[in-house]
Amino acid sequence: MEDVEHVMKLARLDLSAAEREEMRRQLSDILEHVAKLQELDTAEVPPTYHVLKTREIWREDEVRPGLSQEAALANAPRRRDGCFQVPRVAEEF
């Protein structure tokens, strides 16, 4: 339950007691399942970085037109001086 509350804080989630209990149960199931997988000996298996077996796709360093300021801010609840206006978050990261 501690883990659930920690993740809740990180993800800014507000869960009811019943929801927390359900999350705790689901998370334990997942962790138990992964623990079981980890019992396998994978020393000889090459790591899978990605499930797709395609080659990477590159972009050349070319500028392409984007959105106008008007379009960029179109869905902003509040704006000012060409910027998104948001409540101040004092926390420094």
Added chain:
Amino acid sequence: MNYEVVIGLEVHAELATRSKMFCGCPAVFGGQPNTQVCPVCLGLPGVLPVPNRRAVEFAIRAALALNCAVASVTRFDRKNYFYPDLPKAYQISQYQHPLAKGGYVGIATPAGPKRVTIQRLHLEEDTGKLLHLPGGDSLVDLNRAGVPLMEIVSEPELSSPQEARDYLMQLKAVLEYTGVSDVRMEEGSLRCDVNVSLRPAGSAELGNLVEVKNLNSFRAVQRALEHEVERQRALLEANRRVVRETRHWDEASGTTFATRSKEEAHDYRYFPEPDLLPLEISPEWVEQIRSQLPELPGKRRRRLVDEDGLPEHDAAVLTASKRMADLYDACRAGYPDPKTVSNWLMGELARLLNATGRDLSQVPLTAEHLIGMWRLMDQGVLSGKLAKAVFEEMFRTGKDAATVVREQGASQISDEAQLAAVVERVVAANPKVVADFRGGKEQALGFLVGQVMRETRGRANPELANRLLRDQLRPG
């Protein structure tokens, strides 16, 4: 008790690409807010990032120049946190499989040369910019969000604020020489966070680490570290604990202060970025980039010492910036005396750059200007003293030396007849000093030469003035 200082640096450099890391928006500075944005860098739903090939190439180039091993497979991860400078609520970064590891930067210390290990070099995207309003809200400009950024982390192997500064200077020089970044700390294209701790001399265990942020210049890095070392030393000597925390450097007061920060703030819940494939970096690509590396600062410094006979210190100063080193080479191509070239570049030029707060790219001065001035000095047309004024004018206006000399009437008076008239006047006006000299007081001559210089506003050829005065004053 004796304490040992342990410092590590985390440097962020914006890559000088035309477009952003994962979208085609321009990466240049200075647009109106939110005019260099698109659905990808705004974090709108349903978009996919596509890596910029040149950004990866630049990072590989930097990694090779810093003697790192480049990974054959590298991967992006999501670094999750909530802050309005990141519209996606995560930053695409690299955690488990960085692009490169295990390089080094060489610095000079009083105890001899030292190699500072680079732990890792990885790619990530820059964040947007916040402007905090007095009323409590913040304004968000996402033009910088998604600009390619390279993070370079040193091992905690630096043992003084001076070493930290030297490491940073050297790192900056390498990035500038390889052309991968503009490396301007003042504009934020080069940023530096430091972590510093103290431990009893000889102890293997690290003390509590303090991270210091908001360092916007080389001077700030050194001053903040000096302050922080003293603060921690005072705490330890008073038998108090150093708190593990992030502190903010305040330039105005010259002190650091703690920033409020919750414990879970640094739990970023990294996980592999599912929208991007791992990058496979072929050995051929790496070798091709390696073969195109330019002459790096360390090698250039050696050349200036070994071939031009400059002192280590001078060579280090001249090669710390590529523009300065290039100017030195261009001057030497047209002028034979290394010492004259280095004296002027490190003296007058550095002084004026400092005084005007500009860098070489912003002044019209070229090697031709300097070479022209030195030739006029060698020909005796221009005195060393007046040359400084001529230099200042060239620095300011970009006019060549001959033009400035003509305009300022700064050419040296080497004409005997012209100077003899001045000498006569000076002798007539200073009978007492003349009598002193004739009475055997040799220093009196210096005063008279000074008077001749003054009369000619510094233009008299001093050797000629000296000889003419002696001729005049020789006992009948």
